[in-house]
Amino acid sequence: MKDGRPWIAIGAAGGHTIPRTVPLAIARMIDHGEDIAQALASPRIAFVAESNTLSAERRLSEPIRAGLASRGHNVKVTDIGRLHGLTVEWGPDGKPRRFTGAPDPRGSGLAKGPR
Numbered sequence: 001m002k003d004g005r006p007w008i009a010i011g012a013a014g015g016h017t018i019p020r021t022v023p024l025a026i027a028r029m030i031d032h033g034e035d036i037a038q039a040l041a042s043p044r045i046a047f048v049a050e051s052n053t054l055s056a057e058r059r060l061s062e063p064i065r066a067g068l069a070s071r072g073h074n075v076k077v078t079d080i081g082r083l084h085g086l087t088v089e090w091g092p093d094g095k096p097r098r099f100t101g102a103p104d105p106r107g108s109g110l111a112k113g114p115r
Contacts, residue, residue: 008029010026014080016046016049020080021080039085040105044060044081046081051076053074054068086100086101
């Protein structure tokens with residue numbers, strides 16, 4: 001929600017990584033000013049309790065992954081989850097003006113709407 005109206009809607013697949021990937025994408029939009037496509041494409045990291053590993057995507061730079069490993073983390077390189085999302089822009093009349101959607105580049109998907 002933003003200014004009392006829906007702003008971001010994100011759907012996720014990924015099982016135990018959903019509680020990590022959705023807030024991460026939202027934080028990238030709020031804290032870093034990324035648009036929905038950038039936020040969904042950004043590198044991810046997630047702790048996997050069952051195997052006591054830290055899953056890190058290849059897009060997360062090697063120096064960061066090496067730094068985590070040097071601190072004792074068992075780092076496994078893998079893709080993490082899939083998200084699809086949209087944002088809503090509101091017009092001055094209080095009606096939705098534009099929807100902007102984006103698929104996650106880690107899988108197949110399409111953001112499509114009327115032209």
